Structures are given as structure tokens and as C-alpha cells.
Amino acid sequence: MDVEGEVPAAAAAAVANGLGGAEPSPAPICAEQLDVEAYAAQYTGRTRLGRLLFIAERCGVEAVELEALRMAYDEIKRGEDTMFHRDVALKIKARLGPRYLLDQAWTDSINRRAEQRKEKLESELNGYRTNLIKESIRMGYNDIGDFFYAHGHLSDAFKSYIRTRDYCTTSKHIVQMCMNVILVSIELGQFPHVSNYVSKAEQTPDTLEPIIVAKLRAAAGLAYLATKKYKLAARKFVETGPELGSNYSEVIAPQDIAVYGALCALASFDRSDLKSKVIDNINFRNFLELMPEVRELVNDFYSSRYGSCLEHLEKLKPNLLLDIHLHEHVETLYMDIRHKAIIQYTLPFISVDLNTMAAAFKTSVSMLEKELAALITENKIQARIDSHNKILYARHADQRNATFQRVLQTGNEFERDVKSLLLRANLIKHDFNQRAGQRKM
């Protein structure tokens, strides 16, 4: 009863967050599909909390929202991040009963302990610095970084980790520093730093452990994804080694690698790349096995069963919209994949019946015609539409005519340019320029 009364308030809260209001449409579909608990189990550390809160904000269904918030609350209580705790408690708004309220006593005790610990760490660090022992200073900064990270002061953590850089003596230390910085940067959403430190880590002289390599690949992929370089992102994801497993659960789950890699690859790779780098890639196949749906849709796409491929995609969409990294790219990637599918569908034919094609893509003829017209205008499909008979005809450019046309045009342009050039040269030669200045206006 209490819960029912809260429904409008939840909607209002969603609107106030500015997120629920913006995307109200996908909300109802996802509720039954997403198993929040199973989803959260894939991750550890702060990313789990971040993802839970993201889901709570975006899903728009109160049951799921509260479930996510409850799990986040429990998780936070085990950690030391008091700010997170306050956030979540405010979001819950006492909807989960008295057990889930803002726990002031807990907060105070944590804060007090944190203050003491911070002082201790800082005095230790000062001691190391006066003794000028490099390794100890590095450890000191590292500890302070860890401390800040645990308490949610991300930018302070970032600064401390960066400071360890001057005191790194072996490549192992450098790699550790890079991994710390990458982790914090991803949380902060500072993706330029991520790619920067990934390349720093890769440049260390010693050969890296396979797990580290896989982690770096995944992080680089995320960075490219965030900057909308889908092709590069796809490369990085499909290159990620199977050693990753669940070892990088504080950032990304292997299932995510499969989804991100597959979607980016579908949107940006050509057919041969898709075959060699995705479908025949043994490493990546391990990831795809984790997500049978994604594997199916990649295979569907490659064997030109676009209808079922697009259907799978639609099914996945609500969940992907709740993914913290992928959500803002879903629409673009889907659009690209759809366009690629249309282009590939038309490629082998001289003429295509639009009715058949519309059926294959599960859309109406007039919608398909519009999409095709847009693609033709962008010069992505070499074809023309017979709107009367609803047939698409491939257009083979007549090389000979095109060459004639271009030659004549180039000739005309050359003639025009040279003439005006001669005229200007003559004007300058006689220095009219100067005189013009004195005489006119």
C-alpha cells in the first residue's frame, strides 16, 4: 500500500533526474527481461554500484529501480563510500522500509575513521619523502590513492596515482600505475586519459602478462567506443584475449566484450573483416559463446538473414540501453548496422523487388524506399529506384561517358582558371593594384 502511493513520486523523481523524462519509450519493455541480480553479479567494485544506479535511473520501472537501489545500498554498506551512501539513501526515499534509510551513525563513524587514516597515511608519506626512498614514496602515494578511491574521491585518487609515476623504477610498477589510472579515468569518464595510459603501459619494455594485455585491450576499446571511433573499438574488442575472463570485473564483464565487439564490428567492418576477425577468431568466439544471442545475430548478418538479425538486435536493445557505456551509442550503431545490411542486401543484384526486400527487413515498402533514397543520395548505394513498379535497379556507371564528361569539365575549368590567372598576372605586373588604392572610393 505504501509502495503504491509512491508511484507518481517515482515518476516525478525520474523526470527530475532529467534522464527518465528524456527516454520514456523503452522503459516498459525491459522490466521482465533484465535480471538485475544476475547482471550485478558480473561486476565488482565501484562499477557495480555505478551500473546499479544507472539502471535505477534509466529503467523507469519502479520494481526494478528499487531492486537495483536495494542492492546498491547493501553493497555500499560493506564499503566505505559515505557520499554514495547518501546519494542512494536519498534516491530510495524510504520506499524500502526502515532498514534502508540514511544511516547517519554509520556515516559519521566511517568519516571519523577515514579522517584518522588519511592523517596517518599523509604523515607516513611525509616521512618517506624526507628519507628520499623512492619505493616507499611510491607505495605511500599508492596507498593514498587507494584510500581516496575507496572513499569515492576519484579526482584526488587520480592525482595520487599519477604522482607515483615519478617514483616507478621497474616496468611492473609502471604497468601497475597505468592500470590504476585507467581504472579511475574510466570511472571519471575521462577517456582521453584511458587511451593515453593504455599506450604508456603497452610501451613498457618487458613483455606483459596476457591478462594485463587483455585488460589493456578492453580499456582501449572502451576509450575508442566513447569517442565514437567504432571501427577501432571493434578491433580492440575482438583482439581481447580470453585470459580476461572475469578478472577485470571492476571495469567490464566478458559478456560486455562480446556485445560491444560484435555491435561495433557489424557497424564498421566489411564482410571479409567480419569473417576473418570476428567469426573465425577463436579468441573472440570464446566471448561470443557467453552471449548466444549475439553470436546468432553476427552469424545471421554474415549469412544475410537480415530479418532475424534485426529481430535479435531489437530484442537486445532495451538491455543495451541500460548499459553504462553503450547506451548513448546504441542508436547510432543500430542505424549503421541497418544501413550496412541494406547496402549488402542490394549489392549482388542488378534489380531488387522492393516488396521482397521490405519483407526481409520487416518494414513497409514506402519506409524502405525512403531509407534507400537517403542512402543513394549519400552515394552509399549505386542504384536507382523505380518507384512505379517498386523495383530497385543497380546502376553501373558508364566509365567511358563519365571520363568524357570529366575531361571536358576539367578542360573548361583549366581554361577559365588560366585566363583569369593571366589577367591577374597582368594587373599585378602593371602595378594597378597600388593605383587603384589611391584613386577609388
Added chain:
Amino acid sequence: MESVETLVAHIQGLSGSPEELAHLHNLLRQADGESLRAHSAGLLPFLAQLNPQAHSLGFLYLLEAFASSASNLRAQGGGDFLVTVAEFLISCSADQIRLAPDKFLCACRMLKNEVIQLNAPIRGIAPLRAAIRKIQTSSEELTPIHADYLLLCLLAKQYKAGLSILEDDILEVDQPKDLFLYCYYGGMIYVGLKKFTTALEFLHNAVTAPMSSLNAISVEAYKKYILVSLIQNGQVPSFPKYTSSTAQRNLKSHAQVYVDLASCYIKGSYSELEEYIQANADKFQSDNNLGLVKQVLSSMYKRNIQRLTQTYLTLSLEDIASSVQLNTPKEAEMYVLRMIEDGEIHATINQKDGMVSFHEDPEQYKSCEMVEHIDSSIQRLMALSKKLTSIDENILCDPAYLMKTGRERGGRFDYDDFDSVPHKYF
């Protein structure tokens, strides 16, 4: 002081050989100024005693002296006098008038002013055309009369008459103002004939000509350049890098309404463009560009229809109307029809079911005419590139150029420059 009678007698006697003419020219120059001007009002009857062809030089001096006084023109001007001047310009001897080009230009300008004042610009066209040919030393030379002539053609709406001199390539220019006016008027004449590519060339020259300070002619030319670019190409190219920095910096701010029009056009929405034009109609009107602006507006339909031909093989008139934002299929049919007639698209309309089928360009580049056309292009370009080579050689031999390039190398030549024989031969 000689009387006008003796002067006329001299003119009649000394208009034969070049030596005599030189002597006569001296006499005339002495007589010019006070003495001739003093009698200027009474000179008209003497003109009748002279033959414009045989005594061109003398005739010119007397004519100019007469016309230099505005009161004379007011009293005697109009009808017969203009006929006399026109006849003189047509029949005068080119060798003689080139001795006094300034006087000749004055006479031409006087004629231009007179016919404009009489509101009969068409009467000045033939004499001025003859005058241009007489005073030109080569067809590449731009004379001050060019601009006057084109102005008369424009005023009389005799655009085709203007072509006879516009088709010559101009390379030699004496006064920059002449060039700007020539390019501006020339562009307008081609706009009048709807030959927009050539018009663009002329206006382009007016905009990109070297200038150290901005002038009103190039500003007006730039406005028209924007409009014609939109009609012809659907976009305005940015300034080429050889444009003077003055023009690059200032032109846009002087033609802001037009620059905004161009950016509005690129958005591709007809209604938005129409709204913008209506909001600024009085500005366009005051620049006398409203007609062109309206053509810009209707060119948007054409451009959109042309784009459809790239995409569709057949399309119903209704779909055309809806995709280019025309109100009715009937209007769309009119546009398509007109474009087919103008050769801008290749299509057929099937009126029975209201379908338009678009075709590929039927030109196969196989016909004799096409081969001739290509051949003539090749010949022209070869001549042009020969000219370029010779100019290049001239520059390479130019002492000033060598001095400058020599100085840039530090004024010294390396030892290697002189040592042309390789050492291994020793």
C-alpha cells in the same frame, strides 16, 4: 592667332601622309585650349565642311572643343548633332584618331552621356562598338569605352549586342576601374542572357582582382556572385587563395544579407528560404537584386528535382511534389516540363498515370559534333598552354625577377653553380 577658317583650311590640306598629319597635330595642339574654346559655340557649321573619314584628326579636335562646353550641348545637342557624332565614330580613320586617344575617349563619353540623357541608349550602341574596334590596338586590350558600351547594352536591354566584345579575352588593362566595371557589367549581361556559368566567370574576376582597398563595384559584384552561384551550383565557394586579402576580409561583412541567404539556402528548406527572402525583400530590392533572388528561390525546386533524378528511375508527380515541397502535382509537372525543355534533366512524363521516368544522359560522345567540340577545346587549351609557357619564359628572363630570386639565395652563388664540368673529366 589663327582664325578657325585657316585652321579648317590646314586640316583640309594636311590630312594626307603621316608627316603632314604630325605637323597638323602640332598646329591643332597649339590651337586647342583658349583659341578654339573661345569659338566653340560657332564650330558646328565648320564640322560640316570636313569629311569625317579623311580629316578625322581635325574633326575630332573641333568636335571635342565644341562638346567641352555644356551650354553648347544644351543648345545644339540632341538629334542632328548626335547623328554627326555617331557617323564620325563609325567612319573615322583609326590611324588618325589614335594620335589623340584622350580626345577620342572624351567624344565617346560625351556620346554615351547624351544618349543616356535622351533616354535612347540604343542609339549609342553601334557607334561605340565601332569606336572600340578603332581605338583598340589588339582584341586583348581593354579600353575605357568597353564599360560604357556594356552599360548602354544593359540599359537598352540589348544583351546580345554586348556579346560581340565580351567574347574577346581581355588581358591588357589600362585602368583598374575599367576592368571592375567591365567585369561587373559583363556579368550582368550574361545573367540577362541566363548564361550563368559565364556570368560567374566575370563576376569572379571582379571579386578576385587584386585590390588594396575595397571598392563599391566589387561589393556589388560579390552580391551578384553569391546569387548566381546559388542559382548555378547551389552553393557559394569560399574565396580562392589568390583573392586579395582586402576582399577576403571585408566583402562578406558588406554583403551580410547575401551570405546569410546562402547559408539559409544550404539548409534546403524551401519555406525557410522563402520566409528569409520576404523578411529582407526591401534590402534586396534596394540593391536591385530582387529578381535574381527570386530566381534563387525557384532554383531550389530545380536542384531538388535534379537530385531526385539521381535516386529514382520513375516517380509519380505527387511524390515529386511532396519531396520538393511543391503544393500540387500540377506545379511539379510544370517544373519538370520546363527542366526537360531546358535540357537540365532527361525525363519523360507519362500523363496517363502521372508518372515521370528519368533517363540517363543520352549523350554518348560518339557524334561528329561532339568530336569537333572536343577537338576545338583541345586546340584552345593547347594555344593557351603555349601562351603560358612563353609568359613563363619571359618571366624567367626578366632582370627584376632574377635579381629578386638571386637575392633570396643570399646574393651569392655557390661555387658549384659555376663548376659545370664534373671533376672526373680532368
